[in-house]
Amino acid sequence: MYLHGTSSINDDNHLTIGGVDTVQLAREYGTPLYIYDVELIRKRARSFKKAFEEQGIKAQVAYASKAFSCLAQVQLMDEEGMSLDVVSGGELYTALSAGFPADRIHFHGNNKSYEELQYALQSEIGCFVVDNFHELRMLESLCNQLNKNTSILLRITPGIEAHTHEYILTGQEDSKFGFDLQNGQAEQAVLESLESHCLNLLGVHFHIGSQIFETTGFVLAIQKLYEYLGKWDKEFSFFPEVLNLGGGFGIRYTEEDEPLEPKEYIDAMIQEITRLSTSASVAVPEIWIEPGRSLVGDAGTTIYSIGSQKDIPSVRHYVAVDGGMSDNIRPALYQAQYEAALANRAGEKGTKKVSIAGKCCESGDMLIWDIILPETKSGDLLAVFCTGAYGYSMSNNYNRIPRPAVVFAEKGEARLVVKRESYEDLLRLDLPLKNGVFAGN
Ligand SMILES: Cc1ncc(COP(=O)(O)O)c(C=O)c1O
């Protein structure tokens, strides 16, 4: 069993998280249930910040809220002094509703709408990470109309492929994101931004991918970027005040994953930036990063109830749980792998190879292929570990399955932070044709 963070096993042989018995939580709030180890989220946030402080580097650590966003999570990030990356009007609305300071919000996205830009401008957010010419021009014209100034970063694609799953590569040349460095589009965007009277070009941004386990990709992207920064400094006297190096720091999902400590990524970045800045005789820029998964991923555990089982002799034993691709789409989308254990018999040794199926009407709705568990029976509780990032945030109502509740556990106390969806919630946007609901029927 992967005991990490504050997880442990109590005298009843139950898994505990944040000092709270997960079996009791399942009884109280039902299953599936996402449980977050708040102390672990705080620890991760602090270690990213500390890595910069130790090196005396001015920095912003922006939590990429796409990994998991709700009022409580945004407030927790505020408590920890983080900045926030949002990628949609909805994430921005969540952040502002949580009372997150607008000036520490960075707005991302490759197709921000007019309304989203207007909303963010009127909310006076800290910075737009401009992705393309369409957005650059729309933002400029909106600023003029609304008589506003704003700070921007330009998202560039450095042409670096980080070693990760094909679908989550974003820094390579053939990508829907950002201005390309090599083909001159990034340079053109810099020039257009510098000509603007209302856009303050703070610097540049890149994000080379997700679930990255080494520092090489970041270092190569920094080197590539500095080739151009030197040129822009000479030709247009522009050198960025801010370099945003994105997120993508890997976490351990299974024992095959060997993530680095936050400090190792940060130190490698700072070292390269300092070296290149010194040799170019320019000041070391402020560094921003945007970790998502590495802040919340392994802090989240999903508790499911086991229901039916199907044994196909000499082929496979399926164990079905009361959730699946509706609360964790990552196995179906990326063949992502997870570890699990029984929460109600946490100390028991595994004896049987089984596969964990979801309850959606898709053969591909499998959470885990081939895992060794104790003999399971209906009503047992299965804890699937490290589901804190891109679990709830990518959850859906396929098959009209209500989305699970979310609980924060810390220091022996549990707090419901997102309610379970009800069947009524599923209908809240539906407009019926019959039953006299429409006037005149
Ligand atoms: C621009 C940007 N920043 C930050 C992140 C967060 O990535 P991760 O959750 O892997 O840290 C992403 C997602 O990959 C992203 O696209």
Ligand SMILES: N[C@@H](CCCC[NH3+])C(=O)O
């Ligand atoms: N959602 C993806 C990562 C993409 C992150 C956003 N650019 C995952 O679950 O791993």
